Amino acid sequence: MKIAITSTGNSPDAILDSRFGRCSYFVVFDTESRSTEFIPNPNIDAVEGAGPASVQLVASRGVKKVVSGEFGAKVKSLFDSLQIQLVILNDPEKKISEIIELLNHKN
Amino acid sequence: MPRPKRIRRMTNPPHFKGFRPIGLMEKNQPIVINYEEYEAIRLSDFELYGQVEAAQVMSVSRPTYARIYESARRKVAQAFVQGKPIVFEGGKVYFDSEWYSCNTCGCWFNHIEKDKEATYCALCGSTQIEHYSENSTANAIDDICICPKCGFEKEHQPGFPCNQEICPTCKCRMVRKGMPHHNRMRNKNCQKI
Numbered sequence: 001m002k003i004a005i006t007s008t009g010n011s012p013d014a015i016l017d018s019r020f021g022r023c024s025y026f027v028v029f030d031t032e033s034r035s036t037e038f039i040p041n042p043n044i045d046a047v048e049g050a051g052p053a054s055v056q057l058v059a060s061r062g063v064k065k066v067v068s069g070e071f072g073a074k075v076k077s078l079f080d081s082l083q084i085q086l087v088i089l090n091d092p093e094k095k096i097s098e099i100i101e102l103l104n105h106k107n
Numbered sequence: 108m109p110r111p112k113r114i115r116r117m118t119n120p121p122h123f124k125g126f127r128p129i130g131l132m133e134k135n136q137p138i139v140i141n142y143e144e145y146e147a148i149r150l151s152d153f154e155l156y157g158q159v160e161a162a163q164v165m166s167v168s169r170p171t172y173a174r175i176y177e178s179a180r181r182k183v184a185q186a187f188v189q190g191k192p193i194v195f196e197g198g199k200v201y202f203d204s205e206w207y208s209c210n211t212c213g214c215w216f217n218h219i220e221k222d223k224e225a226t227y228c229a230l231c232g233s234t235q236i237e238h239y240s241e242n243s244t245a246n247a248i249d250d251i252c253i254c255p256k257c258g259f260e261k262e263h264q265p266g267f268p269c270n271q272e273i274c275p276t277c278k279c280r281m282v283r284k285g286m287p288h289h290n291r292m293r294n295k296n297c298q299k300i
Contacts, residue, residue, distance in 0.1 A: 065229060067214075070288075080202040080217075087229050088215040102212060105232025 003029045004058045005099055006068040010038040012097040016089060018069025021050035027096055028061050029103065036100070051075040059084065067099060115175075115200045116166040117146040125194035126186075135191040141198030144179030151176055210235040253284040260284065 006023035007014045017023035022044050028037045039057070043050040051072045058066060065085045069092065079086055089099070120142060128135075143165070150161035162172035186193045204217040207225050211233035218225040227234050250263040254274035263269060263283065272281040282289045 067230065077201045077203070080204050083219050085219045085229055086217050089230065090213060090215075099230070102231045 001031050001065065002061060002063045003031065003065040003067065003103060004061070004063040005029065005066075005096055007038070007096050010040070012036070012095070012100070014096055015092065016067070016069060016094045016096065016099065018092055020066070020068040020071050020075055021052075021054045022046070023054075023068065026054075026058060028063060029100055031103065052078060055079060055082070067103075112199050113167055113171070115143040115146065115198070116164070116203050117142060117200045118164075118203055118205070119146070119149065120202060121145055121195050123195075125192060127192045128186075128190040131190050135189065137192040137194045138182050138186040139194055139196050140179060140182050142195060142200045143175050143198040144182065145195050145198075146200070147172065147176040147179050148183070205238070207236045207238060209233055210237065251284040252281040253289060254279065254281050255289065 005027040006017040006020055007025040007027045008017045008023070009015075010025050014025070017025075023041055024044065026039045026041060028039060029035075039061075041054060041057070043053045043057075046053065051074050055075055055078045059082050063084060065087060066079065067087045067089055069089060071079070071086055071088065076086065125137065125140075146165060147161065150156045150164060151158070154161075156164065158172055158176070159169055161176075162169045165172060165175075167175070183193070185191065204219065205225075206215055206217050207228075208215045209228035209231065212228060212231040214228065214230045216225075216229040218229075225236060228236050250265075252261045252263050252269040252272045253259070254277055256277045256279055257274065259274050259276060259281075261272060261281070269283045270280045273279070274281055
């Protein structure tokens, strides 16, 4: 399963970005191959519609779960209709590597 | 012009497209059942909710719910009697899901397989999870636009986004008071325009 995490930088030591639509990078983590991919977000400076555009980007990668600090109202309903699970993590100091560690549970 | 329809909330879209009658040679035009009508039949006849309860679940008024349910039953009856196929399509709905919070890692997550209960946390896999109710945060949001820099407050005008309001003293964009966005902006510089 692929999981997207919003990140402030393009290394595993970067911390979680608390926004979804205008985060700096998306980290796509594959639980089977345990590979990570950093995708720069093209919608950082968008005036409007950054959320839906980012949803499209994430969904086109075949992601099934998204971890971020917060999701907007438009984004939530879009993800719901795309059957993608949302995880809100209210910890601004969490590093990407720590989140990936958490995701490696047996369930 | 009539008043626009309120968008109906639904949690469970059907996981198949419809029904076909058995043993009919000629092809009939299918009956289209909207998602909202499907949801009404599911709530009333499968979950056995009362109309008041079901209307709250779909976030419409009780009379509106009754109309949706009535129309759904008539369509089903028509399909049964005339041997027409049924397809589930369209309808003014949005999909919503149940939210949970995890006591181990402190995250919130929603659950995609809506007919089943979530049993473990989506992030850390812990089983220490509980249902999250929105009521506690929903009450904190007032209809007030606030300047994130100087704290100038103004009554929110419906249909006019807060970020298009300009603070008269700092000349920056305002935000909705009490929203998470506002809490985050509180200690940062505002967006100058």
